[in-house]
Amino acid sequence: MEADELRIGTAEREEAARLLADHFGMGRITPDEYETRVTDAYAATTLGGLRPLFRDLPPPHPGFFGPAPPYAQPTMQLPMYAPPVANPYAPPPTPYAPPMPYAPVPYSYRSKTVAGVLQIVLPFGVGRFYTGQVGLGLLQLFVVLVTGIGFLWPMIDGVMLLKDGGLDAQGRPLRP
Template identity: 50%
Template sequence: MRVGTTEREDSMRALGEHFAQGRLPISEYEQRVGAAADAVTRGDLRVLFADLPAPHPPFLVPPTWAAPPPQPLPYYPPVNQAFGPPVPYEMMPSDKSKVVAGLLQIFLPFGVGRFYTGHYGIAIAQLLTCGGFGIWCLVDGVVLLVSGGHDGEGRRLRD
């Protein structure tokens, strides 16, 4: 890579520091300063500092890469060892009972059991169709009693 006046002057300044510290005799200093003034590429200047310790011109010093900042450790909430990990809300049993829902559906047709469980769409459909003339509500009540079901939030009905 070609160098400009600034790089040449930086090189001469660094050679002057080496001369001032006694690392270069005057004849070698003059020779190296002359070579720095005539340099065309960075390679020409790098040769002048090959046997000298720091300081070097800033453009000859390889960049130092900073280490990335340490990553924080992931946070895991404490687990109660006596009872195990917390249960997600969807996995918790409902506060509504399948027996109550089934009996309401059988003995009070028109979707009362479905209103109880929170399934308002089905309840309104049963109300508008008179519970499928009572058959839909009867079958739905038996199904709720036998297999349970879920409430309007997706949680399993209690036994």
């Protein structure tokens, strides 16, 4: 049996169509020729039906045609697409700069003075309710109601708020 009489399958037809698309993309065949050749490739049933489609084209040819003649084999495989080249006009890369140690932090809209005074004047966690720390405020309220001397904790907390400030429920520092 001759090689051209061997039947081909879908994989061979698709490889031929893909290679024809490559040749079309390189400008070797016109759009009309491409359409005609791809239609013929999908209609082919034997190797002999595909060979004429590549006869006037340089490699690459389908691999199932067998090895190319020695005069048609390239001496070096060239990439189809060139590797990316760095932009010569781009600015040079900057070394990593650590963040500023004193980056500006957004302040809360609540005041540390108001929170401290509320803690001292109403010593059952009202200042912590004001800052949005409801859990701490409820704990201070519970300690004051259950124990008689629990009011010392909210008062000391109020003095600390006046002296050092604190954080609101979102973790932002209280406004001075």
